[in-house]
Every structure is written in structure tokens, then in C-alpha cells.
Amino acid sequence: MKKRVLAVLLLSSIALSITSCKIDKNIDFSGDTTAQSTQKETRIHNSFKDVLPDFGFDSVPLENYREGVSYSFSAQCSEKDYEKYIDAVKKTGFNVNSTEANGYYSAYTEDDYFAEITLVDGMITVFVKR
Numbered sequence: 709m710k711k712r713v714l715a716v717l718l719l720s721s722i723a724l725s726i727t728s729c730k731i732d733k734n735i736d737f738s739g740d741t742t743a744q745s746t747q748k749e750t751r752i753h754n755s756f757k758d759v760l761p762d763f764g765f766d767s768v769p770l771e772n773y774r775e776g777v778s779y780s781f782s783a784q785c786s787e788k789d790y791e792k793y794i795d796a797v798k799k800t801g802f803n804v805n806s807t808e809a810n811g812y813y814s815a816y817t818e819d820d821y822f823a824e825i826t827l828v829d830g831m832i833t834v835f836v837k838r
Contacts, residue, residue, distance in 0.1 A: 759821055759836060761796035765789065766830075778837040785832035790825075793832065797823060 765783035772780045785793070794813050798806075802823045806815035811827040824835045 759800070759817075760823070760834065761793070761800050763789070763793045763796060765832065778835065780833065780835040782831055782833045784830055785827060786830070787827065790827040790832055794825065797825065 765785045766789070767784040769781035769783040790811070794808075797813070798815070801817040801819075802815040802821070804816040804818060806813070812825070814822070814824040816822050819838075821836060821838045826833050
């Protein structure tokens with residue numbers, strides 16, 4: 709008998725919880741659906757041509773893009789072309805807190821973009837994030 713009473717109570721509580729959740733039909737879902745967050749939103753342009761300088765390398769760059777997080781590419785590159793590209797990167801604004809060594813360059817822009825560029829065994833790798 710106790711089991712039946714308990715089962716009826718559980719079933720009635722389930723039924724009440726299901727029926728008490730209703731959708732407000734007056735809510736307008738057609739407006740702005742931008743989520744608010746306390747964290748800083750990190751967005752990088754879909755086209756990095758406005759952040760990085762365009763430069764022809766010795767091969768077609770192999771690109772890697774993580775939506776809104778980072779962008780990188782690798783390509784064959786001579787040391788002379790690497791130096792030219794570093795100069796072009798500096799001119800586009802990647803010159804804040806810069807670090808430079810043989811085959812390595814990293815710097816920020818005033819907009820907090822970070823670039824890290826390396827040249828290893830004739831391969832340039834460029835990584836950008838914000």
C-alpha cells in the first residue's frame with residue numbers, strides 16, 4: 709500500500725512539473741540575440757588581409773583558422789623574403805612589445821592583436837590571435 713501511495717505521489721509530482729513549464733507565447737525571438745557575457749569577447753577578422761600584410765611566398769600558404777580565436781599559415785619562404793615580410797608586418801602595426809631573434813619575431817598591435825612569426829628550415833609560420 710505504501711508503494712502505491714508513493715508511486716501516485718511521484719507520478720503526480722512529475723505531471724505537475726511537466727505541465728507547470730509553459731512557454732510564454734508573447735516573447736519576441738526575432739530581435740537581437742546577442743548573448744551577454746562577463747568575459748571579454750575575442751573576435752578576429754574572418755579575412756586577415758586587413759590585419760596581416762599580403763605577401764607572395766614560394767608556395768601556396770597552408771592556412772588554419774579557428775573561428776574567432778586564431779589564424780595561422782605556413783609556407784615555403786627564403787630568408788630574404790622572410791626579412792621583407794617582417795618589415796611589412798612591422799609597418800602594419802605589429803611593433804608593440806616586440807621580440808626579435810634569428811628566424812623569430814613576435815609583437816602586438818595597439819588593438820591587442822598578437823603575431824608570432826618563425827622561419828625554420830625554409831618554412832615560415834605565422835600565427836595571429838587577439
